[in-house]
Amino acid sequence: VTDNTHDEWRQLAVGHALDALEPADDAAFARHLAGCAECQDVVAETAATMAELAYAVTPAQAPAGLRDRILAAANADRRTQRRAGVDSPVRITRRRPPPWLHPMQLAVAASVVLLAIIAAGVWTLVAQGHHRPDVAARCAAVSCPTAPLTAGGRTVADVMLLDDHAYVRPVALAGAGADHTYVLWRIGPNHRPIAVGAFSARGGHHIADAGTLGVPAGDVRELAISLEPGHTAPAVPSDVVATGGTAG
Amino acid sequence: MNDEQLVVALAAQQPDALGVLYDRYGAACYALAKRIVVDEMLAQDVVQEVLLAVWGGSATYQPDRGALSTWLLTLTHHKAVDVVRREQRHRLRRADLGQLDTTVSPDPPVDEQAAIAVRRSRVRAALGSLPDSQREVLLLAYFGGYTQSEIAQLTGTPLGTVKTRTSAAVRRLRRLLDGLAAEHAGEEAST
Numbered sequence: 001v002t003d004n005t006h007d008e009w010r011q012l013a014v015g016h017a018l019d020a021l022e023p024a025d026d027a028a029f030a031r032h033l034a035g036c037a038e039c040q041d042v043v044a045e046t047a048a049t050m051a052e053l054a055y056a057v058t059p060a061q062a063p064a065g066l067r068d069r070i071l072a073a074a075n076a077d078r079r080t081q082r083r084a085g086v087d088s089p090v091r092i093t094r095r096r097p098p099p100w101l102h103p104m105q106l107a108v109a110a111s112v113v114l115l116a117i118i119a120a121g122v123w124t125l126v127a128q129g130h131h132r133p134d135v136a137a138r139c140a141a142v143s144c145p146t147a148p149l150t151a152g153g154r155t156v157a158d159v160m161l162l163d164d165h166a167y168v169r170p171v172a173l174a175g176a177g178a179d180h181t182y183v184l185w186r187i188g189p190n191h192r193p194i195a196v197g198a199f200s201a202r203g204g205h206h207i208a209d210a211g212t213l214g215v216p217a218g219d220v221r222e223l224a225i226s227l228e229p230g231h232t233a234p235a236v237p238s239d240v241v242a243t244g245g246t247a248g
Numbered sequence: 249m250n251d252e253q254l255v256v257a258l259a260a261q262q263p264d265a266l267g268v269l270y271d272r273y274g275a276a277c278y279a280l281a282k283r284i285v286v287d288e289m290l291a292q293d294v295v296q297e298v299l300l301a302v303w304g305g306s307a308t309y310q311p312d313r314g315a316l317s318t319w320l321l322t323l324t325h326h327k328a329v330d331v332v333r334r335e336q337r338h339r340l341r342r343a344d345l346g347q348l349d350t351t352v353s354p355d356p357p358v359d360e361q362a363a364i365a366v367r368r369s370r371v372r373a374a375l376g377s378l379p380d381s382q383r384e385v386l387l388l389a390y391f392g393g394y395t396q397s398e399i400a401q402l403t404g405t406p407l408g409t410v411k412t413r414t415s416a417a418v419r420r421l422r423r424l425l426d427g428l429a430a431e432h433a434g435e436e437a438s439t
Binding site: 010011012014015017018019020021022040044045046047048049050051052053054055056057058059060061062063066067069070071073074188189192195197198211212214215232233234235 | 266270274278279295300301305315317368372375386
């Protein structure tokens with residue numbers, strides 16, 4: 001793509017939203033898109049129009065088992081996350097105290113619960129500290145695909161692809177700061193970057209779970225890390241800080 | 249639970265949220281995926297990948313960029329096109345363009361929601377109003393999963409013309425849909 005007028009960029013924006021660009025055009029447009037609010041609007045408007053077009057499709061009855069299969073896969077994914085010691089959302093279940101419990105017993109019970117919460121918190125911290133290294137050990141045990149991501153010839157982070165998740169072990173990745181986050185991308189077909197997820201680099205070699213891959217680990221060939229404003233992954237990377245390919 | 253609440257529940261991986269998401273949008277995602285990849289098993293895989301990506305947090309919804317339904321169908325389209333390009337044998341051929349019919353369907357199935365049926369009729373009417381040349385490139389790209397270069401080859405049309413037609417088709421379709429929506433709202437108000 002050379003010497004585009006903005007009308008040409010708008011046409012590419014439509015093609016991009018339709019997934020209809022050739023890889024070279026798509027890559028060039030993705031770079032332009034990051035800094036062009038007008039093209040971002042065109043992509044969003046085209047996506048909205050195309051979503052309407054999806055409703056022109058004759059209804060298709062989804063197989064009865066699909067819902068259960070998806071829910072089962074999600075549950076299995078959560079179990080895997082727990083086994084890997086990955087941060088999971090905190091859930092608070094409030095239960096009514098048994099009606100026969102005396103106020104003094106309630107106070108004692110509250111103290112016990114408080115101690116249990118503190119203990120659980122400490123346990124969680126300890127558990128994470130123990131389980132995160134397990135990711136590296138398990139990865140080594142099964143020879144999971146890994147990717148050293150580099151910048152200027154220097155390894156910035158190692159990525160391990162394990163149990164449908166991508167784990168990032170920072171090697172020389174500075175803290176992102178309060179207003180920014182790191183995002184791991186896998187490079188999909190047609191060289192399209194697909195966000196795996198946002199993660200934080202807490203210093204040291206703390207292993208972070210960047211998210212689920214959505215494809216078999218063996219299908220992932222190229223990865224990249226970008227630094228993004230905010231706390232979520234954008235549609236396309238804006239500031240790529242490291243890239244690399246898988247091995248193993 | 250409205251869509252905003254659903255998004256929050258999904259981000260927190262609340263147990264019921266994924267089921268609600270599936271019940272609300274699974275059929276539309278499956279229908280789109282199946283239209284593109286044709287094969288039922290591949291279509292199921294596409295829907296599963298999309299919903300699990302949402303559930304697992306690897307796909308991040310940005311409310312300021314559009315409705316939840318738009319985002320889900322866009323993700324479904326991306327995944328389905330990836331699959332159809334990988335599995336060339338499942339790709340619709342040009343001869344199958346007729347299958348992407350734009351005629352108004354007969355009576356919808358009894359279990360279909362009325363609102364969806366109205367929406368479908370509206371979109372099909374708008375598609376039917378497009379010039380044939382514009383409708384062709386749009387359908388080949390969106391439902392066929394073809395790149396614009398492939399469409400140029402398939403239709404024997406210069407690539408630049410394909411790009412121009414596609415952009416014009418999207419603009420026109422958007423205007424038509426906006427017009428039909430306003431017309432529909434006016435009819436409802438007058439009854």
